[in-house]
Amino acid sequence: xxxxxxxxxxxxxxxxGALAERFGDRFQQGDAIRLEHGRSETHFAxxxxxxxxxxxxxxxxxxxxxxxxxxxxxxxxxxxxxxxxGNTLAVQGGISLDLSRMIRIVAVNTDDFDCVVxxxxxxxxLNEYLRDQGLFFPIDPGANATIGGMASTRxxxxxxxxxxxxxxAVLGLTVVTADGRVIRTSRRxxxxxxxxxxxxxxxxxxxxxxxxxxxxxxxxxxxxxxxAATCSFATIAGAVDTVVQSIQLxxxxxxxxxxxxxxxxxxxxxxxxxxxxxxTLFFEFHGSERxxxxxxxxxxxxxxxxxxxxxxxxxxxxxxxxxxxxxHEAYYAAVNLRPGAIGWATDVCVPISRLAECIAETKRELExxxxxxxxxxxxxxxxxxxxxxxxxxxxxxxxxxxAINARLVRRALDMDGTxxxxxxxxxxxxxxxxxxxxxxxxLMRAVKMALDPDxxxxxxxxxxx
Amino acid sequence: xxxxxxxxxxxxxxxxGALAERFGDRFQQGDAIRLEHGRSETHFAxxxxxxxxxxxxxxxxxxxxxxxxxxxxxxxxxxxxxxxxGNTLAVQGGISLDLSRMIRIVAVNTDDFDCVVxxxxxxxxLNEYLRDQGLFFPIDPGANATIGGMASTRxxxxxxxxxxxxxxAVLGLTVVTADGRVIRTSRRxxxxxxxxxxxxxxxxxxxxxxxxxxxxxxxxxxxxxxxAATCSFATIAGAVDTVVQSIQLxxxxxxxxxxxxxxxxxxxxxxxxxxxxxxTLFFEFHGSERxxxxxxxxxxxxxxxxxxxxxxxxxxxxxxxxxxxxxHEAYYAAVNLRPGAIGWATDVCVPISRLAECIAETKRELExxxxxxxxxxxxxxxxxxxxxxxxxxxxxxxxxxxAINARLVRRALDMDGTxxxxxxxxxxxxxxxxxxxxxxxxLMRAVKMALDPDxxxxxxxxxxx
Numbered sequence: 001x002x003x004x005x006x007x008x009x010x011x012x013x014x015x016x017g018a019l020a021e022r023f024g025d026r027f028q029q030g031d032a033i034r035l036e037h038g039r040s041e042t043h044f045a046x047x048x049x050x051x052x053x054x055x056x057x058x059x060x061x062x063x064x065x066x067x068x069x070x071x072x073x074x075x076x077x078x079x080x081x082x083x084x085x086g087n088t089l090a091v092q093g094g095i096s097l098d099l100s101r102m103i104r105i106v107a108v109n110t111d112d113f114d115c116v117v118x119x120x121x122x123x124x125x126l127n128e129y130l131r132d133q134g135l136f137f138p139i140d141p142g143a144n145a146t147i148g149g150m151a152s153t154r155x156x157x158x159x160x161x162x163x164x165x166x167x168x169a170v171l172g173l174t175v176v177t178a179d180g181r182v183i184r185t186s187r188r189x190x191x192x193x194x195x196x197x198x199x200x201x202x203x204x205x206x207x208x209x210x211x212x213x214x215x216x217x218x219x220x221x222x223x224x225x226x227x228a229a230t231c232s233f234a235t236i237a238g239a240v241d242t243v244v245q246s247i248q249l250x251x252x253x254x255x256x257x258x259x260x261x262x263x264x265x266x267x268x269x270x271x272x273x274x275x276x277x278x279x280t281l282f283f284e285f286h287g288s289e290r291x292x293x294x295x296x297x298x299x300x301x302x303x304x305x306x307x308x309x310x311x312x313x314x315x316x317x318x319x320x321x322x323x324x325x326x327x328h329e330a331y332y333a334a335v336n337l338r339p340g341a342i343g344w345a346t347d348v349c350v351p352i353s354r355l356a357e358c359i360a361e362t363k364r365e366l367e368x369x370x371x372x373x374x375x376x377x378x379x380x381x382x383x384x385x386x387x388x389x390x391x392x393x394x395x396x397x398x399x400x401x402x403a404i405n406a407r408l409v410r411r412a413l414d415m416d417g418t419x420x421x422x423x424x425x426x427x428x429x430x431x432x433x434x435x436x437x438x439x440x441x442x443l444m445r446a447v448k449m450a451l452d453p454d455x456x457x458x459x460x461x462x463x464x465x
Numbered sequence: 466x467x468x469x470x471x472x473x474x475x476x477x478x479x480x481x482g483a484l485a486e487r488f489g490d491r492f493q494q495g496d497a498i499r500l501e502h503g504r505s506e507t508h509f510a511x512x513x514x515x516x517x518x519x520x521x522x523x524x525x526x527x528x529x530x531x532x533x534x535x536x537x538x539x540x541x542x543x544x545x546x547x548x549x550x551g552n553t554l555a556v557q558g559g560i561s562l563d564l565s566r567m568i569r570i571v572a573v574n575t576d577d578f579d580c581v582v583x584x585x586x587x588x589x590x591l592n593e594y595l596r597d598q599g600l601f602f603p604i605d606p607g608a609n610a611t612i613g614g615m616a617s618t619r620x621x622x623x624x625x626x627x628x629x630x631x632x633x634a635v636l637g638l639t640v641v642t643a644d645g646r647v648i649r650t651s652r653r654x655x656x657x658x659x660x661x662x663x664x665x666x667x668x669x670x671x672x673x674x675x676x677x678x679x680x681x682x683x684x685x686x687x688x689x690x691x692x693a694a695t696c697s698f699a700t701i702a703g704a705v706d707t708v709v710q711s712i713q714l715x716x717x718x719x720x721x722x723x724x725x726x727x728x729x730x731x732x733x734x735x736x737x738x739x740x741x742x743x744x745t746l747f748f749e750f751h752g753s754e755r756x757x758x759x760x761x762x763x764x765x766x767x768x769x770x771x772x773x774x775x776x777x778x779x780x781x782x783x784x785x786x787x788x789x790x791x792x793h794e795a796y797y798a799a800v801n802l803r804p805g806a807i808g809w810a811t812d813v814c815v816p817i818s819r820l821a822e823c824i825a826e827t828k829r830e831l832e833x834x835x836x837x838x839x840x841x842x843x844x845x846x847x848x849x850x851x852x853x854x855x856x857x858x859x860x861x862x863x864x865x866x867x868a869i870n871a872r873l874v875r876r877a878l879d880m881d882g883t884x885x886x887x888x889x890x891x892x893x894x895x896x897x898x899x900x901x902x903x904x905x906x907x908l909m910r911a912v913k914m915a916l917d918p919d920x921x922x923x924x925x926x927x928x929x930x
Contacts, residue, residue, distance in 0.1 A: 111709060111818035112847075134713075154658040165656050167665070168633060183905040189814040190846050191630050192883035193619040193669050195890055195898055195927055196909045200632070200665030204658050221715045244576060248599075250686045250752065252717075287715065291756050349654040353576035381655050382577075418657035425660055433660050440648040443916060444661045450915035451908060462660055 011050045011095075015071040019053060019095075022063055026054040037076075037096035042084045043344040043390065043398070044427065049076060049090035054098045058174060058182055058213040064097055065211065065456075066180040074459050077207040079120060079146030083153055084345045085426030087206050091460040097211065099148055105129055106214065113219045114171055114188060119148025119212050126217075135219040138163035141422065142328045148212045153424035154204030158327065161247075161380030162254045162286070163220060165422065170203050174214035178452040188216060201447070206424050207458040209451045223286035226254075227296060228320045229311040231303050232278040236260070236363065238307035239279050240356040243379045245302045247352075251295050255284035256380045257327055260363060263334060263374035263387075270333030271326035276309065281379070282327055283311075284320075327376075334374040334387035341372075341389040346405050346428075348412035349383040349421030358415055359384060362408055369404060371397050383421035425462045433463055476515045476560075480536040484518060484560075487528055491519040502541075502561035507549045508809045508855065508863070509892065514541060514555035519563045523639060523647055523678040529562055530676065530921075531645040539924050542672040544585060544611030548618055549810045550891030552671050556925040562676065564613055570594055571679065578684045579636055579653060584613025584677050591682075600684040603628035606887065607793045613677045618889035619669030623720045623792065626712075626845030627751070628685060630887065635668050639679035643917040653681060666912070671889050672923040674916045688751035691719075692761060693785045694776040696768050697743040701725070701828065703772035704744050705821040708844045710767045712817075716760050720749035721845045722792055725828060728799060728839035728852075735798030736791035741774065746844070747792055748776075749785075792841075799839040799852035806837075806854040811870050811893075813877035814848040814886030823880055824849060827873055834869060836862050848886035890927045898928055 011029075019027040028034075029051045038048030050073075055061045068075045074094030081088060090096060102118035103125065109115065110133050117126060124144045126137050139150060141157035149155075151173065156165035163169070172186035175198075185198040202210055233239040236258075243256050258281055259267065265277050283299065285292045300311055314320045326333075335343035350358050359375060366373045366386065377384025386408060388401045409419045409432050419425075419432035434441050441463055448455075448465065455465060476494075484492040493499075494516045503513030515538075520526045533540045539559030546553060555561060567583035568590065574580065575598050582591060589609045591602050604615060606622035614620075616638065621630035628634070637651035640663075650663040667675055698704040701723075708721050723746055724732065730742050748764065750757045765776055779785045791798075800808035815823050824840060831838045831851065842849025851873060853866045874884045874897050884890075884897035899906050906928055913920075913930065920930060 109816065109818060111713075112816040113712070114816070154662070156656055156658075160656065164633070167656070167662065168629070177904075177908065181904050181907075183903065183908060185902070185905055187878070187883045187901060188816050188881040189848075189877075189883045189886065190817070191621055191625065191632070191814055191848060191886055193621075193885050193887050193889045194883045194894070194901055195669070195906065196674075196912060197619070197632065197662075197665045197669050198902075198905055198908055200662045201912075204660070204662050209661075221713050223715055247578070248576075248686055250688055288759060290759055294753060294755055349656055351574065351577040351579070351653050352655070353574060383654075383656065412654075413652070416653040418652045418654045418659045420658050421654065421656055422658050424658045429659070436652060436659055437650070438648065439642075439646050440650055440663055441660065442646075443642065443648065443663060446915040447661060447666075447912055450911040 011073060012071050015067060015073060018067050019051065023053055028052050037078055037081070037098065038090050040084065040086050040089060041082060041343070043342055044086040044089060047089040047091055049096035050093045052096045052098055054101050056101050058176065061097065061176045061211055061213050062180050062182060064095065065176050065178065068095055069178065069180065069454060069456055072454065072456065074456050076458050077152065077211045079149030080122060080144065082143035082145045083149065083424065083426060085423045085428035087153060087424050087426035087461060089427060091427065099213070100146060102213065108133060110135060112188070114216055115219055116214060116216045117147050118214055119146060121147050123147065123150065130219065134222050136222050137217055137219055139166055139169050142331065147215045147217065151203050151212050151215050152205065152207050154422065156422045158255045158257055158378060160378060161256055162252050166203055167200060169218050170199055170215055171218050172199055172216040173202050173212050175202055175210035175212055177210045178454065178457055204424065206426065206461050208448060208461055209457065211457070225289045225292040226284065226286055226320065227292050228284045228314040228323055230275060230280055230282050230323070231311050232276045232280045232309045234307040236279050236359050237356040239281050240379055242281065242303045242306045242308060244352055246299050247380060249298060251298055253283065253380055254286040255282065257282040258377050258379040258384065259330065260375040262372070263330060263376045266333040266337050266374055267326050267330055270329060270336060273326055282323065330376050331387055335389050337372040337389040342392045344388040344390055344401050345385055346408060347383060347385045347421050347423050348408060348417055348419060349381060350412050350415040350417030352382040354415040354417070355379065355382045358411055361411060362386065365404055365407065369400060371401055381421065382417070427461065430463060476538060477536050480532055480538055483532050484516065488518055493517050502543055502546070502563065503555050505549065505551050505554060506547060506808065508807055509551040509554060512554040512556055514561035515558045517561045517563055519566050521566050523641060526562065526641045526676050526678050527645050527647060529560065530641050530643065533560055534643065534645065534919060534921050537919065537921065539921050541923050542617065542676045544614030545587060545609065547608035547610045548614065548889065548891060550888045550893035552618060552889050552891035552926060554892060556892065564678070565611060567678065573598060575600060577653065579681055580684055581679060581681045582612050583679055584611060586612050588612065588615065595684065599687050601687050602682055602684055604631055604634050607796065612680045612682065616668050616677050616680055617670065617672050619887065621887045623722055623843060625843055626721055627717050627719045631668055632665060634683050635664055635680055636683050637664055637681040638667050638677050640667055640675035640677055642675045643919065643922055669889065671891065671926050673913060673927055674922065676922070690754045690757040691749065691751055691785065692757050693749045693779040693788055695740060695745055695747050695788070696776050697741045697745045697774045699772040701744050701824050702821040704746050705844055707746065707768045707771045707773060709817055711764050712845060714763060716763055718748065718845055719751040720747065722747040723842050723844040723849065724795065725840040727837070728795060728841045731798040731802050731839055732791050732795055735794060735801060738791055747788065795841050796852055800854050802837040802854040807857045809853040809855055809866050810850055811873060812848060812850045812886050812888050813873060813882055813884060814846060815877050815880040815882030817847040819880040819882070820844065820847045823876055826876060827851065830869055830872065834865060836866055846886065847882070892926065895928060
């Protein structure tokens, strides 16, 4: 189909014709829609695709893959666009393949605690749908992301300490491969040792190995009792030690989030709360009434021993929703510490024995910086975020944040941690992947070249070939 | 190094010289030791390797890989030899690389609930070592397998319903690749979204993609209270429904095993117990004293409502050990239903909503067969085993068992289940892998060819290239 495609060329006319014929007005090339699919919620400069296709079925995804492959044109799968490491930017142009209209909930198998959904289903839609059936899908990255996107970045979030990440939540995938085949990576059994774990290979591959169109998810029964509370601490170490000791005692914390004093100030202002402006843990406990009471009793004792203040309870559903809504909006709260600012969100994850030290060192550096920044994280996993509130017009601030981020990543790597706990590599973390994993990255390259020999699937992401 | 190696040739003389020089008497070619590394605990005919190397370090594994690759000679990683699908048989000759002397526990990080061990460490050794530190490693396939072998077959077992399988337990691996490089698949953080999930790609790859030499494992705190019990049921459905309903209520069953009446008879005889010869559940509950009591109360109510009898308790550690020892020896108990018999152990896994039906249909078929056979399984996962006690000299019995096994697998696949829940594909399940996963197997082949282009790592296993 015409000459070899080069980024910046615009699309080959044959491809434009074929996509227009097949997709009608679900194939678009207008500036606004291209920009919408080529920008990030964070600091990355926009990199719009040459066109956008809204696919509604797996067969349509196959059609796009086949047309683009023949034309040598890149395909970037797109969901809600809420990723923060530039994961969906069209660095080499091409087609943004928008799956957000694939929102069918294909099946819910209540007795098996699983469901099958299309890639464009968002987590809030799914939980809404499941509520009446006594089940829920626990993975909660904050943003109302699509399930396909969450699978692709191996997302996790606030519930991961108890329920795991997308690594544990995904039981199987329907994937369109680079050569246009539709595969299913697994049957619906809860476990299997039938061959290579293709499910986990695709989870976290950021659309570079295949395009996820359906996801089979593990669900959980809605607990009989749910209780949430906040507790402020005099020191970061006191907060972290409370969590580590709770886990050592086998307390199955359902959620445990740390927010530093600056983040609490931002949350108070953005969400109209009045929390003490100190390092604070947000807890959630799940279980039977009696068991939740027992967990709470133990954790309160530990908190007190570690310099924690009073527990402020959110017993009613609405109070709890308000609390977690505030947590979910923490990113926007942080960015808006300054009017007109843009955000930069980074994350690292370290062994939890090193977490207090890693946060404390980072905190000292943030305090010495001229750019406002907050710390918040999933303390039970050893994972935390720094959100910077940057002047969009200041090159100096961008450079300063870049340097702080680089030192943060190196600090995490020095502690045997990872450069990204849950955001993925995208564009933003590529320079550290090799430092983190060495020659293992060559194996990733070999897998990429084996499964996408023409390099048409989200090229330029995760690593350079 | 000489002519191309052909299976059955014996080893090239240059390779023999080089291995003898490097490994001295840790390289052996005697018949007895080759047979020991070339037979299975089940029905497979022996397929001995041409030689055995006992490696003691990762560097030695690199040396073997480099020498064998240059000679074009297969390498079959070997641990405890307890796999049951012919996973370690030398189908194309070559070197059995025995890692059972790599038994160092490299590090235990108590605050991080993880440890690093060499591949040859056995699970009992590890738990012995951990006991004083208040931690345990939960994955328990019955046999005292090596951790490397368990990673390679994605083993699971009795605790998987609560603690997951080797998929969840392995945090990272040190792997020697086919081209002789040493890679580490992950840092020690509990989660990461840094690139492709190589850890999970190697877990379950049965030594065909690389040789695991060290494993970082997730550990758990030893619960304050542990209680175990057995309960007999009038029907299989009653037992299965008790488990499904318990999970629906959020009871975190630590272990829940089903044994059919024939298996109970075998266990009574082999382990000198006096359990009622009915379908029986073996339970274990973990938690605080109060929480265990609460779990037990709920499960007892459910069991009674589903036709269960009295709970027989094993409160004391010794009683509990005796109970689980009996469960672990169930395979030997089953094979020894007939003196001089050989065993055939198969396993499938189905969505748990289909489990009662799958077991009941299988049971009817076993009752109609002339070969004694038992059913036992990890009912919370939907996974069960059939163990046949076969006359080693009867071709007719072998054919009959083959046919029953084939129908069992097809039954599981028809229920959207898998041909193997935890034993791996090895040789025994290859004919069904393609039926289960279709074109996805081609992706596995592509990955294999990318990571082991000369096909020297456990060739002929999992699938044919």
